[in-house]
Amino acid sequence: MKRFFILLISLICCGCSGQKSKxxxxxxxxxxxxxxETNIDPVVNVKANWAAVMPxxxxxxxxxxxxxxxxxxxxWGERADGAKQTIELLNQKRIKVMLKPQIWVWKGEFTGNISMDSEEDWNTFENSYEDFxxxxxxxxxxxxxPVLCIGTELHTFVQKRPTYWRQLIKKIRSVYKGKLTYAENWDQFxxxxxxxxxxxxxxxAYFPVSDSKTPTIEELREGWQQHKSKIETLQETIVKPVLFTEYGYRSVHYTGKEPWDSNRIHGNVDLLAQSxxxxxxxxxxxxxxWFAGGFLxxxxxxxxxxxGEDNNRFTIQNKPAEKLIQSLYKDD
Incomplete structure (x- = not known):
């Protein structure tokens, strides 16, 4: 009975979000x-109804x-003027936008490890991040x-400085009246x-779901169960819809083993594994x-x-997975 009422509240919450489709x-x-606008036409063709714009x-x-x-x-696209024009072009094609400003650390170091050594440096960093x-x-x-993402994969910053983030959210809401999210990594959400x-x-959502070279759909779905259970548990506690702020897989062997791995390797192309x-x-x-959808x-x-079919990176463009996503997004 308790689970029934939790699900009912969740359904009401999802409905109140105003989201009529995924x-x-x-x-x-x-x-x-x-x-x-010609650069936006392929987004329309893949049947995406939303795009994340990422300065x-x-x-x-x-x-x-x-x-x-x-x-x-x-x-150009990393600056405010480029982000603004990109949003305009997407909106002209009736594609909604999640604005997702992100931090990049030189040499590609993981943003989740950003951490200051003194209170003075934390205050300086916090003021700078707030301006951003x-x-x-x-x-x-x-x-x-419609949606603003206030940070991406910053778990050390988030967990060490919760008071700052709570105050920052209030400041953001004082000027921005849309919906807010934050993009946390799969192992810290x-x-x-x-x-x-x-x-x-x-x-x-770069959860490890399979150790196989070319995993089957059934094997991958089984690999999701432990992670999905944890997501559902949090969702039932917080009673907010879950959004995959990022999801995707490389077209490479063992794509489900460490889906976060973006190291540049040659070969091992596996288009079926990605699909x-x-x-x-x-x-x-x-x-x-309770699931709101996601951004590929x-x-x-x-x-x-x-x-292209000799590419082992994340993009689905000009691969079989592009037609797959077009079909899945069309059917929703």
């Missing part, structure tokens, strides 16, 4: 130079207490973006102290009433020049 999204990679801020190392952002040296996020909160409000202040539980992994994830989650990682503006 978020069938792609993660639109920032372009080095200005784009046009960037940079830090020099894991101890650097300042975020560099919105400067001329950055790519508030710029895009104001842009999100100006563009009437249960440890975020402020989910109850947000509208979606955001998870970057099977995406199918399994879709079949496990898209039918769930990742999609490039220059569609005809990327991906």
């Amino acid at each position: 978020i069938n999204g792609i993660s639109f990679v920032a372009s080095p130079k200005e784009i046009s 960037f801020g940079f830090v020099k190392n894991l101890k650097e207490p300042s975020v560099v952002f919105n400067i001329e040296r950055q790519w 996020i508030m710029l895009y909160a104001r842009l999100g409000q100006e563009m009437k973006v 249960a440890n975020v102290p402020f989910w109850n202040q947000l509208d979606y539980i955001g998870v970057d 099977n992994a995406l199918t399994a994830l879709y079949e496990e989650f898209w039918k769930e009433p 990682w990742k999609w490039y503006h220059n569609h005809d020049e990327v991906g």
Whole structure:
């Protein structure tokens, strides 16, 4: 009986979010130079109804207490002006946007390990991060973006400085009136102290689901069960819809073993493994009433020049998985 009432509350919550259909999204990679509506047409063709737009801020190392952002040296799509025009182009094609400003650490070090050594450095870093996020909160409000993601895979920062984040969320809500989420990594999503202040539980869903070279859909679905149970447990506690702020698989052997692995390797292309992994994830989650949808990682503006059947990276572009996602997103 208790579980029934929890599910009922969850269904009511999902309904109150105003979401009439799943978020069938792609993660639109920032372009080095200005784009046009022709760069959006492939997004329409894959039947995506949402896109994540991702401007960037940079830090020099894991101890650097300042975020560099919105400067001329950055790519066009990484700056506010590029993000604004990208949002406009997507909206013209009736594609909704989650604005997802992110941090990149030089040399590709993991953002989850950003941590300061002194209170002074923490305060400096927090002020800098606030300036970064508030710029895009104001842009999100100006563009009437429906969802703003306030951070991505920052678990050390989040867990060590919860008071800062709670105050930051209040400041964001003072200027931005849309819905909020935060994108936490698959192994830390249960440890975020402020989910109850947000509208979606955001998870970057790179869960290990199979050790096989080319796993079957059935094997992958079985591999999801332990993780799905943990997601459901948190969802029942927080009573907010779950959003996969990122999900995806490389077209490579053992794609389900360490799906977060983005190291550049040659060969080992496995188009079937990518398609099977995406199918399994879709079949496990898209039918769930508490699941809001997700943003596929990742999609490039220059569609005809990327991906392809000899490519072992995350993108589905010009691979069998592109037609698969088109079919899955169309059917939702």
